[in-house]
Amino acid sequence: NAGVTQTPKFQVLKTGQSMTLQCAQDMNHEYMSWYRQDPGMGLRLIHYSVGAGITDQGEVPNGYNVSRSTTEDFPLRLLSAAPSQTSVYFCASSRTSGGGQDTQYFGPGTRLTVL
C-alpha cells in the first residue's frame, strides 16, 4: 500500500492564480481531511469528508473548495491564491468515519508559496 499520497510536493503560485492539490489513499478509508500547518499554529482543519459525495467545512475553509467523487481521491482547490495561503498542506485519512475517532494517516505534505 502506498498509504496517503499528495502531489505536488512543492508549488509556487502568483497571487490570483488557481490550482488543485491532489490527495489519494489506497486504504479504502471513509474519512479524509485537509489541514494547513503554519509556524506556531499547529494543524488547522480546512475541509473534511466522511465518504464519497459528502464534504463539510473545518476551522479555516475560506478560499478553498473540495469535492469527493470517489473514496480514493480528495482534491483541494485554491480558487484565487493569496499570500495568506502560503503554508504546508497535509491530507489525512482514517479507517472509519464513526465519529472520526480513529488513527489519522497523513500524507507527505505540499509546501505552497504564494507570491
Next chain:
Amino acid sequence: GENVEQHPSTLSVQEGDSAVIKCTYSDSASNYFPWYKQELGKRPQLIIDIRSNVGEKKDQRIAVTLNKTAKHFSLHITETQPEDSAVYFCAASYYGTYKYIFGTGTRLKVLA
C-alpha cells in the same frame, strides 16, 4: 469555540531524562485525545492516543494521562533518546464531530 492549549512550546532535556508535555482542552464533550510526533520536514505520525473512559495508557517509554475533571491530558516520555527530538502535537475530538482540534505543538530537544 473549541480550543486546545499546549505547553511548553519548547522543551530541552538531557538524554535519559523524562519529558512531559501538557494540553488543556475547552470542550467538555471531547473524548478522544491523540498525540502526534512530527520530525523535521516529515508528516505527523500518531504515537499514542487515549479515550475518555481510561485515565492512563502506556506504550513502552511513552505514556499519556487524562484528567477529565480538569480537562487536561499529558504526554510523558521516559528515558529520552536523541531520536525523540521532534515536534509533538496533541489533539482533541469528540464522537460524531469528525473534527480534530490540534494544539500548537511542542519542540522537544534531547541533548546528548
